[in-house]
Amino acid sequence: MEVVNAAIIYxxxxxxxxxxxxxALRANDLIRVLISLELMFxxxxxxxxxxxxxxxxxxxxxxxxxxxxSSTEFMTLITAIMAMDRIRKSVRVEEIKAGGEQYVExxxxx
Amino acid sequence: xxxxxxxxxxTLGVFAVLSAIGITITxxxxxxxxxxxxxxxxxxxxxxxxxxxxxxxxIYLIFxxxxxxxxxxxxxxxxxxxxxxxxxxxxxxxxxxxIVSIIVASAxxxxxxxxxxxxxxxxFVSTSDGLLLIALLASLLMAIxxxxxxxxxxxxxxxxx
Numbered sequence: 001m002e003v004v005n006a007a008i009i010y011x012x013x014x015x016x017x018x019x020x021x022x023x024a025l026r027a028n029d030l031i032r033v034l035i036s037l038e039l040m041f042x043x044x045x046x047x048x049x050x051x052x053x054x055x056x057x058x059x060x061x062x063x064x065x066x067x068x069x070s071s072t073e074f075m076t077l078i079t080a081i082m083a084m085d086r087i088r089k090s091v092r093v094e095e096i097k098a099g100g101e102q103y104v105e106x107x108x109x110x
Numbered sequence: 111x112x113x114x115x116x117x118x119x120x121t122l123g124v125f126a127v128l129s130a131i132g133i134t135i136t137x138x139x140x141x142x143x144x145x146x147x148x149x150x151x152x153x154x155x156x157x158x159x160x161x162x163x164x165x166x167x168x169i170y171l172i173f174x175x176x177x178x179x180x181x182x183x184x185x186x187x188x189x190x191x192x193x194x195x196x197x198x199x200x201x202x203x204x205x206x207x208x209i210v211s212i213i214v215a216s217a218x219x220x221x222x223x224x225x226x227x228x229x230x231x232x233x234f235v236s237t238s239d240g241l242l243l244i245a246l247l248a249s250l251l252m253a254i255x256x257x258x259x260x261x262x263x264x265x266x267x268x269x270x271x
Contacts, residue, residue: 009156011209015127016126032142038146042146064247
């Protein structure tokens with residue numbers, strides 16, 4: 001049976017995770033933030049592969065919980081984005097900063 | 111000399127990283143979502159390479175089949191050219207440091223991965239405990255979804271009035 005060093009998988013997973021973080025930090029609209037979050041979850045799935053060599057059943061349980069929670073989270077975010085677009089007529093990241101009303105007031109005053 | 115198995119893993123990983131870079135550099139949300147689907151498919155292919163059939167099926171059915179399809183539809187709905195904002199480009203330096211530290215830290219360990227058979231997983235699913243766990247997780251998902259539907263109805267009440 002072929003044996004692979006876990007460093008290869010962890011290396012690729014960390015690269016994809018960091019690309020996801022960078023894309024989320026640079027993003028300016030909420031759809032791109034959502035896509036970046038899904039990319040981060042991809043990295044988590046890749047990092048979970050070596051755990052299957054240790055305890056396959058527990059790893060499968062963790063994988064199921066991760067997939068279900070991430071899917072539910074993304075559906076929640078999609079609903080929130082659609083609701084925000086209906087209310088604010090925009091999906092820009094600036095619209096959901098903490099104290100968003102103050103931001104809009106200051107923008108309308110200037 | 112790299113064996114065929116490790117070569118296949120490295121090829122899948124390199125293409126996954128390349129399509130992940132495509133998500134960052136493309137300006138259109140729709141293309142970003144399609145690149146995301148490609149990346150997820152390649153990550154699922156790594157599961158297939160290691161013989162983890164259940165993980166492969168779960169990722170392809172639930173993640174690629176449902177979640178990412180919804181994301182592609184959403185990105186096609188809100189298709190617009192993105193204007194770059196957020197943090198500066200210098201943030202790439204600590205991220206590169208993180209990647210190098212992860213690779214170095216995991217290269218010096220003797221932790222190695224062998225392909226697993228799905229025999230233990232088949233025996234797990236065929237027991238009553240395994241079926242109970244799956245039913246519990248499905249009902250948990252439904253409970254969360256009910257909360258989501260209630261939230262949607264609460265929010266959409268304002269739209270109708």
